[in-house]
Amino acid sequence: MLQPKFHDRGGAGGDVRFRLGYAELLTPHYVSKPWGRRPLSDDPSGGQLIGEIVYRVPDVGLTIKWLQTSKPLSVQVHPQGAGRKDEWWYVVETQAEAYIDLGLKEPLARTKIAEAARNGSLPSLLNRITPVVGCSYFIRAGTIHALGPGLTVLEVQGMSDVTYRLFDYGRDRALHLAEALFEARTETGSVEVMPDGLASFTITRFDVEIDSRVTVISDRACLAIVSGEGIVDNQAFAADQCWFAHGPMSLHAKKQTCIILVEPRNASQTRLNLAGASKLTRPSRFA
Numbered sequence: 001m002l003q004p005k006f007h008d009r010g011g012a013g014g015d016v017r018f019r020l021g022y023a024e025l026l027t028p029h030y031v032s033k034p035w036g037r038r039p040l041s042d043d044p045s046g047g048q049l050i051g052e053i054v055y056r057v058p059d060v061g062l063t064i065k066w067l068q069t070s071k072p073l074s075v076q077v078h079p080q081g082a083g084r085k086d087e088w089w090y091v092v093e094t095q096a097e098a099y100i101d102l103g104l105k106e107p108l109a110r111t112k113i114a115e116a117a118r119n120g121s122l123p124s125l126l127n128r129i130t131p132v133v134g135c136s137y138f139i140r141a142g143t144i145h146a147l148g149p150g151l152t153v154l155e156v157q158g159m160s161d162v163t164y165r166l167f168d169y170g171r172d173r174a175l176h177l178a179e180a181l182f183e184a185r186t187e188t189g190s191v192e193v194m195p196d197g198l199a200s201f202t203i204t205r206f207d208v209e210i211d212s213r214v215t216v217i218s219d220r221a222c223l224a225i226v227s228g229e230g231i232v233d234n235q236a237f238a239a240d241q242c243w244f245a246h247g248p249m250s251l252h253a254k255k256q257t258c259i260i261l262v263e264p265r266n267a268s269q270t271r272l273n274l275a276g277a278s279k280l281t282r283p284s285r286f287a
């Protein structure tokens, strides 16, 4: 269990105690995927392709994943009903071949979607986006989508992790055509950054200047360190890590640092002091 820390304020007033927050480095779980890449630093997989580095944070009702791709993922749908899964992507790195297929180009009957899934033409019916580093995308439950190759993406979702595959480029993995067709949105929709009030979480991106300090005030949050390094709650942090934060606590950036702060929607959202907050970047237009 995570426990709050109490500190003796000392001084002339004697043993006045006040509560400080705490930060805890979360443990990653490495998931091998046929579309993955090797981890950049260590290799806990013994040579397998790692596609997902997963942090599950039940205390906050969130799952955070770093996705690293070398091939397209399955064309898939997440449920809108039971086990609803909305997800949010932040583009960390792109290679020349990178793309994201997001939503239908035209409204399509379920029978046509099924036919295209069976004959392999489904990717050509989706909006293809050229992702740009720093852009973010909200993938509303039920949207037909697939990440392409050459991407590192930070993904935020709730605790549900249900994926129904429509098409998998001939790979030897299960498809879930009936469930996917049932859950799929058949209309078109615009590319979204983060619609108001829909997701179970909120996102704020912070760019903290080298050698500056901010105070994390959030009551329950995750800090995904996209880049940089420094000290949080007297512990060293570095890029690619994910922390649980129970504010208030101080964060000192020793290098220019980019942090994605994720909070459950019902938390007291007082966040960091707002000095370094930047707006989420609008997605690029369809290619």
Ligand SMILES: O=P(O)(O)OC[C@H]1O[C@@H](O)[C@@H](O)[C@@H](O)[C@@H]1O
Residues within 6 Å of the ligand: 033, 052, 065, 073, 074, 075, 076, 087, 146, 147, 155, 163, 165
């Ligand atoms: O079914 P595959 O292709 O392995 O992809 C599954 C992955 O898809 C991504 O778009 C995300 O939704 C991940 O959370 C999910 O684990």
